[in-house]
Amino acid sequence: MSLFDFFKKGLEKTATSIKRSITGIFTDTKVWDDETYARLEQALIATDLGPAVTTKLVADLKDRYSRGLIATDADIISACSEDILAILNDPPAPPMNINPDGPTVILMxxxxGSGKTTSIAKLAHRFLQEGKKVVLGAGDxxxxxxATQMQIWAQRLGCPVVEGKLGGDSAAVAFDAIKAGIARQADYVxxxxxxxxxxxxxxxxxLEKVKRITGKALATAPHEIWLTxxxxxxxNALTQAREFGKLFPITGLILTKLDGTGRGGIVVAIKQELGYPVRxxxxxxxxxxxxxxxPTSFTQALFAPGE
Ligand SMILES: Nc1nc2c(ncn2[C@@H]2O[C@H](COP(=O)(O)OP(=O)(O)O)[C@@H](O)[C@H]2O)c(=O)[nH]1
Ligand SMILES: [Mg+2]
Structure with a gap:
């Protein structure tokens, strides 16, 4: 499957929800007035795009309509998709911080239940496919x-995993995993x-301690701290990311379970309000x-014509 196909399939429900809320408002509306925009605003808020994004979209649609630039549903869709792409690219995500002198350490x-362990397995799979060496640390x-869940994944992937004892010190697991990564000349831990x-x-x-100890195992670690x-x-995902970010210096986000939800608009809300790069x-x-x-595949998938 191409990247776009993955996005299109995974975002089907969100796409339906967003398109319905945008186009439904204007169908059979002869003159767009304040009441029309108020209805649009409510509908957009309900798609989890968040208040800041909603305000932007509504203001832009109002402006374009007043200038005679919008006549059809297709015009509305294309204006919204332009705006959303601009938000997602402002600024573009900086490249990942890769350690040139040893393993790049990613702390998840x-x-x-947010998807840490399965995302790590999926990420390891990607890196392995790229021919990289990966060591996992079962720090839960x-x-x-x-740890069991992590071990099953590691076995399936054929990837070394460092484990600790149940109830043991997760900082020690992180330390040992990095040392193992260095010894094995891994690209990623x-x-x-x-x-x-x-x-x-x-x-x-x-968690702060885990972070500190990774720096003891390798001075420049952790290179990335990702929040799932x-x-x-x-x-609630926006609230969670905001509160977590206040307490811990996260450098990127992994947004999980976009499939099966109509609430994928939250990706745009988080980018607009918090600015964390979505990795x-x-x-x-x-x-x-x-x-x-x-951002391009995401936006195209949101507004792709439905089957
Ligand atoms: N459909 C779907 N399920 C996911 C996704 N990511 C994680 N999950 C599921 O969410 C559940 C919790 O994930 P897990 O990795 O154990 O979360 P953790 O507690 O943060 O480590 C598992 O059943 C995963 O299969 C995703 O992108 N899509
Ligand atoms: Mg887990």
């Missing part, structure tokens, strides 16, 4: 299933962590369903 953080020592509720101070402190957020929780998006459960985030 996020609340339980908090949940019994945490990807470290899993236990689910952190951004409201739980003690768990945040532990479940996109299907809509505007990858989860578009399904298969191992190849984690795809690099591409």
């Amino acid at each position: 953080v996020g609340v339980n 020592t908090f949940r019994a299933a945490g 990807i470290i899993d962590t236990a689910g952190r509720q951004h409201t739980r101070g003690d768990l945040m402190a532990e 957020v479940d996109a299907s929780i809509g505007s 990858y998006v989860g578009l399904g459960e298969t191992i190849d369903a984690l795809q690099p985030f591409d």
Whole structure:
């Protein structure tokens, strides 16, 4: 499947929801007035694009309409798609911080169930396909299933994994994984962590410790800290990313579970309001369903004509 096809398939529900809310408003509306725009605003808010993006879109549609630039549904769609692409590219995501002198260490953080472990497996799969060497760190020592799940994935992928004891020190796992990555001349060390509720101070402190210890194993580590957020929780995903970002210096986002939700507009809301680069998006459960985030494919998929 091409990148665009992955996006199109994964974003089907969101595309339906956004197109319906935009075009439905104007059908049979002879004159667009304040009431029309108020209805549009409400409909857009409901698609999880968020208030800031909604305000922008509505203002732009108003402006274009007043200048006689909009006559059909297709014009509305093309204006919105232009605006959304501009938001996603402003500014474009900076390139990933790659360590030129050894393994690039990626720390994966996020609340339980947001998709950390499966995203790590999918990411490892991508890197392995590119011919890179990967070492995994099963740093979720908090949940019994945490390390087991990681081990099953590692076995399937044929990828070395460093584990700790249940209830053990996840910072020690991170340290050992990086040392193993250096010894094996790995290109990437990807470290899993236990689910952190951004409201739980003690768990945040532990995460801070994991981060500090990675720097002891390799002075420049971690090179990237990625937060996984479940996109299907809509505007709560925005809150989660905002609160997490206040407590921990994240450098990128992975938005998971975009398939199966109509709430994918949240990707645009997060970009507009928080500015974190979206690195990858989860578009399904298969191992190849984690795809690099591409603003153009994303936008085209949102407005692609439905079957
Ligand atoms: N459909 C779908 N399911 C996902 C995606 N990412 C993760 N999941 C599922 O979400 C659940 C929780 O994921 P997991 O990686 O265990 O979350 P963790 O607790 O943060 O490590 C699992 O059942 C995954 O299969 C995705 O992009 N799409
Ligand atoms: Mg996990």
